[in-house]
Amino acid sequence: MTEKFNVANTMANLEAANILISYSGYLSDQTLEGVSQGIKAIFENGALRTRKARKIFSVFVESAQNIIFYSGRRMEIEGTRDGAGFGSIFIQQLEDDLFDVISVTTVLSAKKTDFERRLGKLLEMTDEDVDAAYEEQLMNQITGSEKGAGLGLFEIRRQSINLAFEFIDQENDHLLVMRATI
Amino acid sequence: MDTINQKTTRMPGVTHDPSSSVIIINGEAYPEDVIASFDPIIERLSVILSSPEAQPTEIRFELQYFNSGSSRKILEIIRLIASAAVGHKIVWVADPEDDEMIDHGKRFSRAAPNVEFKLIEEET
Numbered sequence: 487m488t489e490k491f492n493v494a495n496t497m498a499n500l501e502a503a504n505i506l507i508s509y510s511g512y513l514s515d516q517t518l519e520g521v522s523q524g525i526k527a528i529f530e531n532g533a534l535r536t537r538k539a540r541k542i543f544s545v546f547v548e549s550a551q552n553i554i555f556y557s558g559r560r561m562e563i564e565g566t567r568d569g570a571g572f573g574s575i576f577i578q579q580l581e582d583d584l585f586d587v588i589s590v591t592t593v594l595s596a597k598k599t600d601f602e603r604r605l606g607k608l609l610e611m612t613d614e615d616v617d618a619a620y621e622e623q624l625m626n627q628i629t630g631s632e633k634g635a636g637l638g639l640f641e642i643r644r645q646s647i648n649l650a651f652e653f654i655d656q657e658n659d660h661l662l663v664m665r666a667t668i
Numbered sequence: 669m670d671t672i673n674q675k676t677t678r679m680p681g682v683t684h685d686p687s688s689s690v691i692i693i694n695g696e697a698y699p700e701d702v703i704a705s706f707d708p709i710i711e712r713l714s715v716i717l718s719s720p721e722a723q724p725t726e727i728r729f730e731l732q733y734f735n736s737g738s739s740r741k742i743l744e745i746i747r748l749i750a751s752a753a754v755g756h757k758i759v760w761v762a763d764p765e766d767d768e769m770i771d772h773g774k775r776f777s778r779a780a781p782n783v784e785f786k787l788i789e790e791e792t
Contacts, residue, residue: 567704
């Protein structure tokens with residue numbers, strides 16, 4: 487039997503970590519639409535309507551679409567092309583003007599090495615290298631898939647002050663945790 | 669004024685004013701399916717901009733945000749404009765606060781070196 491979910495502890499943990507937005511579970515395009523409008527409402531108000539708000543929004547959309555399109559744990563939803571991917575996404579306020587967009591997605595064992603190689607290469611690049619590679623991919627329409635894999639990761643890297651990732655091994659697959667500091 | 673695409677929260681509105689020969693693309697772009705969302709627009713634009721009877725047209729991009737998938741389709745529109753036999757003009761409007769959108773304009777202008785490409789910084 488599944489253990490009863492401890493709502494109070496989860497809420498306390500999120501609050502202690504200064505999490506402004508959290509979503510966990512099956513993420514569909516419809517969810518993205520709703521949450522992204524909520525993010526705009528929070529970040530594009532008053533003093534927060536800044537370049538930073540645009541960057542947070544951009545990284546959120548690219549991260550969420552990575553989960554929707556590429557999560558290894560999936561659910562079909564009638565009437566949608568991609569259904570939903572399982573994952574989590576959090577926006578954490580670190581300081582007044584410093585935020586982390588943390589995304590967690592399931593990566594199948596067969597794909598882990600490829601993800602690890604691509605992300606490792608991305609982190610080794612300088613900002614100038616990333617800009618040049620982004621432009622080359624865009625102009626030459628180089629893509630890992632018809633949905634634009636690759637360009638989205640470049641976009642996340644370009645918008646971040648720092649990008650870090652780690653794989654957490656699970657019984658049959660892996661969790662990819664990506665932390666973009668903005 | 670002809671509406672080529674109705675504006676939504678996730679797709680820009682696209683309008684064509686044949687009397688002044690101006691096309692305006694205004695809004696945000698991060699649809700679920702970029703191909704299904706953009707290809708009908710590109711088809712309509714192709715008829716207007718690339719037909720033998722095409723009039724020189726100003727295409728104004730007034731975009732506030734687009735995701736990486738949509739950037740490929742926006743580039744496709746820029747290239748469609750650049751490949752037309754008629755000399756069209758591109759106006760790229762970016763919020764002065766939005767460095768990224770200004771950079772996108774510069775980047776796309778490099779994809780259309782033979783087209784008059786004006787980058788304007790003003791609130792969109």
